[in-house]
Amino acid sequence: MRVALLQLAADIDSAANRDLVTSQLAELDVDDGIDLVVLPEATMHDFGAPDLDLAPIAEPLDGPFVQMIAAEAVRLRTTIVAGMFERTDGLPFNTLVVVGPDGQLRATYRKIHLYDSFGYKESERLLPGEIAPVVVEIAGRPVGLMTCYDLRFPELARALVDAGAETIVVPAAWVAGEHKLDHWRTLLTARAIENTVHVVAAGQGGDRYTGHSLVVDPWGSIVDEAASEPAIVQAVLDADDVAKARSVNPSLANRRIKPTS
Template sequence: MQVTLVQLAATLDSAANRAQVEARLSDLDGSGLVVLPEATMHDFGPADHDLAAVAEPLDGPFVDLIAREARRLGSTIVAGMFERTDDLPYNTLVVVGPDGGLAATYRKIHLYDSFGYRESERLRAGAIEPVVVPVEDLSVGLMTCYDLRFPELARALVDRGADALVVPAAWVAGEHKAEHWRTLLRARAIENTVWVAAAGQGGSRYTGRSLVVDPWGTIVEEAAGGDELVTAQVAVDAVRASRDVNPSLANRRMSTP
């Protein structure tokens, strides 16, 4: 299956972001899975920016756009948004199938209360419910940005059948951050013998470097920091082959409490 990662820099103008997404997807062709970054609907903005005021329902204009584009492309699209509630919004990934229907949602479990930032003051954490969704012949597990630092979530997704992990992110730039991003993505692939496809926001604020890692931990495609597309062929046979040689999941003797 072809996977396309769309690296972009969102703004504080939701309508402009929708127009950007529509333009970036206009020339795509042949991808079974298209992945957009975390917060594609609307950027996080400064710490005092009210995300509740801009959050949208799951039947709002952002998801409507993603549904139209999924139908047009005949692809499954994963994209990040802020989902409206009666209080703080969720940091949500929507998965829209090629028929335009909402196939799944994942509400970010681990909020980014780290590196001097407190995402939990602006957003609410999702329930601890790992989400795996079928896309063609793959089972795809969903993680968002800071979730990457918690290997137990990746393992829970694999235990639920995931043979690929998809990681939309707005990975804030800074000292050590690009090294952490690349290292953690490769580690999640190696320790779980799965594909990892990570779509990051680019621009000056974020790390960019969207990439695809194979089940051996090899980076097969990687972007730099600008508006780029990353395309790779992802096959479940590679997962089976790596697990035949390295059956570390089958060799486990410890279980989580």
């Protein structure tokens, strides 16, 4: 499975962000044969200031942002995963949409673990999603979804693997700060090693966020990594790598503490 990660810095102007995405995706071509394109969390609209009300800017799943993603998925004949704020009757969800090559919405994942940490309170502006793993088949491969702060909760990654995931996709807006880049790399690598999966992480860059979008293989080796500026990271994920890693290191099979439900 060939993947492309778009690292960008979203603004608090939804229309400008749509233009930014289309301009960056213009660097990709259908002849590139890309199976999966991953955009960061909050690509539709940045979180903005901590007191910014996200409800008025949230969009429905058939709104302008998803329509733009659908048009690009059709143009590239690929599946796109992207982060948005999803409108409800109250507080919005922090949602990942999965749009297929036919332009149809194939799945959604609503962020379970809201970022109430490091002095932030995401739960004051957003609703948490249902506690249920979301795995979607892309190019014949089972792909699990999580968002940013979810990365700090290994039980979610394990639930995705127990649901069949062989690749975990992590769109993020990982806030920059002391220790944060070390945490980002370490946690992504740990999720890959302990679950013997590929991990594909697309982060927002710029001054506010950590950037460093990267791909980790099932052995925990970083295949490729961006810096903080806008970038496109591409990689090929070989299903045989997962099978080989699980043969040499059958830690999943050797578990003695099994899921209780």
